[in-house]
Structures are given as C-alpha cells and as structure tokens.
Amino acid sequence: METRVGFIGLGIMGRPMAANLQRAGIPLSVWNRSPGGAAALASLGAVVHPSPTAVFEASDVVLLMLAHETAVDEVLQRGSDAFSRMVSGRTVVHLGTTSPGFSAALARDVEAAGGDYVEAPVSGSRVPAERAELVGLVAGRPEVVDRVAPLLAPMCREVVRCGEVPAGTGTKLAVNLYLCTMVAGLAEAFHLADRLDLDLEVFRHALDSGPMASAVSTVKLAKLVARDFEAQAAVRDVHTNTRLIADAAGAVGAHSPVLEATRELFRETEAAGLGALDMAAVVTALEQRDARTDGTSRRHGSPGTRHTPSRSDRG
Known part of the structure; x- marks a missing residue:
C-alpha cells in the first residue's frame, strides 16, 4: 500500500x-x-x-x-x-x-x-x-x-x-555556526568596502573570483550590493539559530567567541525592526554603530529600499 x-x-x-x-x-x-x-x-x-x-x-x-x-x-x-x-x-x-x-x-x-x-x-x-x-x-x-x-x-x-x-540536530547547529559567522563576516567586509568608497561591483567581482567564493557568499554579496533584503533566511530565524548554537556550545563547554560577536549583530538587527529581512541585512547593525559613533551613514538608502517584504506566513 x-x-x-x-x-x-x-x-x-x-x-x-x-x-x-x-x-x-x-x-x-x-x-x-x-x-x-x-x-x-x-x-x-x-x-x-x-x-x-x-x-x-x-x-x-x-x-x-x-x-x-x-x-x-x-x-x-x-x-x-x-x-x-x-x-x-x-x-x-x-x-x-x-x-x-x-x-x-x-x-x-x-x-x-x-x-x-x-x-x-x-x-x-x-x-x-x-x-x-x-x-x-x-x-x-x-x-x-x-x-x-x-x-x-x-x-x-x-x-x-x-x-x-540528536546527531542530526547537532550537525545542523555546527554547520549553522559556520554559516552565520560567514555571512556576518561577509557583511563586515562589504561594509568596509563601502566605507572606503570602493566600487562595490568591483569588490563583488574580486571576491566572487577568489578562493573564498561560495554558493552562499555569491548570493549574499549580490544582495548586499543591490540592497535586496527580500528574505531567503530571515534575520529573526538566524538570530534564533545563534541562540540555539550558543546554548549547545555552552552545554558542552565549547567556547564560541566569533559566534557571540555574530549573535549580537543579529540581535541588534532584529531589535531595529528588521527581523523579517534577509540575514544579509545584518550589515545595517554595522551601519548603525557607525552612525552612533561619528554620524556617518552608508551611501545606498534605507534597509529594504528595493524590497520590503511582508512578514511571511510561517508554518
């Protein structure tokens, strides 16, 4: 049957x-x-x-x-x-x-x-x-x-x-630690290129052509350059993932300092009301820190200028 x-x-x-x-x-x-x-x-x-x-x-x-x-x-x-x-x-x-x-x-x-x-x-x-x-x-x-x-x-x-x-869940959390910190690092690199007033398409080409390029970095960098934050993986869900990873790491005594820095960036992004946007929008946390420090702002308009998705119907 x-x-x-x-x-x-x-x-x-x-x-x-x-x-x-x-x-x-x-x-x-x-x-x-x-x-x-x-x-x-x-x-x-x-x-x-x-x-x-x-x-x-x-x-x-x-x-x-x-x-x-x-x-x-x-x-x-x-x-x-x-x-x-x-x-x-x-x-x-x-x-x-x-x-x-x-x-x-x-x-x-x-x-x-x-x-x-x-x-x-x-x-x-x-x-x-x-x-x-x-x-x-x-x-x-x-x-x-x-x-x-x-x-x-x-x-x-x-x-x-x-x-x-729960080895499947443990594997997922370990994989996601790398994913979350990688995307936060990519956003930070993009942010530096922006603050250096570089041609962002040239920066994108340089990174996509190099040994660090991956399926994730190619997609997320394109979203950063275009300010396209339509959700593929929403900030709020990634923030939740960082909490789960941190809790799992703490339970076994595994130090995760890079994760902790990443987690704070996603927390700030969600707290700013951007939880429904794609995880690439974590760059806005860095931009807001700059604005608070020296009054500068980025060059490309507000978050979600190109896409402002409604909150997805969640399962």
Whole structure:
C-alpha cells in the first residue's frame, strides 16, 4: 500500500519543500496556520486539512517544518492524550531546527506513544529549497531512516546520515555556526568596502573570483550590493539559530567567541525592526554603530529600499 504523507508548516522553507514533494508525485495532506501557504499547495493538488489532527489521521508519515520548539509542541498538542492519539502508529519527521535536547525528548515522547521519529533538519535557505538542493541531516533508528529517506530525496540534493537522534540536530547547529559567522563576516567586509568608497561591483567581482567564493557568499554579496533584503533566511530565524548554537556550545563547554560577536549583530538587527529581512541585512547593525559613533551613514538608502517584504506566513 502506498505510504500516505502529510506536511505541516508551509512558510518560507516549508512551502517550496512541500511543493517539490507534490510535483514528484507524492500526494500530500497539508496544514498551515495561515491560509496562504496551504492555498499554494492546494493549487498543486495537495489536500488541505482543517487541523494538524486531521493531517495525522490521513497520513502514515508526517513531516513537520515549523518555526520553533513552541510551534512544534502546540501543533502536536504534546503532553496531552491528543498527542498520543496523533502519533501512535505513525512516523514523525522533524525537519526544523531546534535544540538537541528538545529533539531527543520529542523522540522519546513519540516512541513512548507508539510512533516512530526521525529528525532531518535541512541545510539551506529558500532558494535551495525551491531548487530541491537542500542537504538533509538525518538521524534516527536505521530502519526508520530507511523508510523516510525516499521522501527526502525530492527536496534534497543529498541526504547525510548522521547517526542516532540528536546527531542530526547537532550537525545542523555546527554547520549553522559556520554559516552565520560567514555571512556576518561577509557583511563586515562589504561594509568596509563601502566605507572606503570602493566600487562595490568591483569588490563583488574580486571576491566572487577568489578562493573564498561560495554558493552562499555569491548570493549574499549580490544582495548586499543591490540592497535586496527580500528574505531567503530571515534575520529573526538566524538570530534564533545563534541562540540555539550558543546554548549547545555552552552545554558542552565549547567556547564560541566569533559566534557571540555574530549573535549580537543579529540581535541588534532584529531589535531595529528588521527581523523579517534577509540575514544579509545584518550589515545595517554595522551601519548603525557607525552612525552612533561619528554620524556617518552608508551611501545606498534605507534597509529594504528595493524590497520590503511582508512578514511571511510561517508554518
């Protein structure tokens, strides 16, 4: 019998991920807290359900792409009898980024209720999600991972098996430490080029042509030069990620001074009301520090001049 698949959480990342599953010929049952994401999937043929409970009732495997731990607990009604009824006999696939401790505890609760659990946090932002070029960092019991892996293939260019829960989440946080600090460093380099009154297109060409260039740096530098802060990975979500990374590092006594400096920049950016913009907008924190110090300002207008996106409907 064909595996029945549900998908809950159709925000910046979840919507293109679910769309790729649907296009791959995997019929989906879906739910989202706001209607826009669900409507987009309905147009592709997915069945929209009125509640998470209804999605679970219609599914054997349910994929969750939710914004944070609280959202996961609320959607699953964790700690209630309803939670046990929802997950019993089903496989829960947690695609989002949470703390390792949260994922491990959720795995225990799902399995205690008679369900199976896999964590598969994905590395990548909106554009890789649209292109089915994410990297899935999967952990769980091998026989359960074997069942889930074919469902990840339409969304991911590679699926990396990380071991037992919560090794997938731990791997994601370690990867994200590099990502967050790299983008903050790129923004700082761009900011210096701007303050030196360099031709920013020439600076972009120099960096893109050199050994430090990467898929991330090329995309983010283009956004910085264009002042295009339409969200691929939103500042507020990156700030949350830096907190999760810092907490994980602190729990094992791993010093992370570069992360701490980066975390403060993202905190300042979100506090300035720019949390819905792309993580490249972290450059504005540096610009505001300059303005407070010596009254200078950057050359290129206000944040979001070219794109001022509305708050995305989040899963």
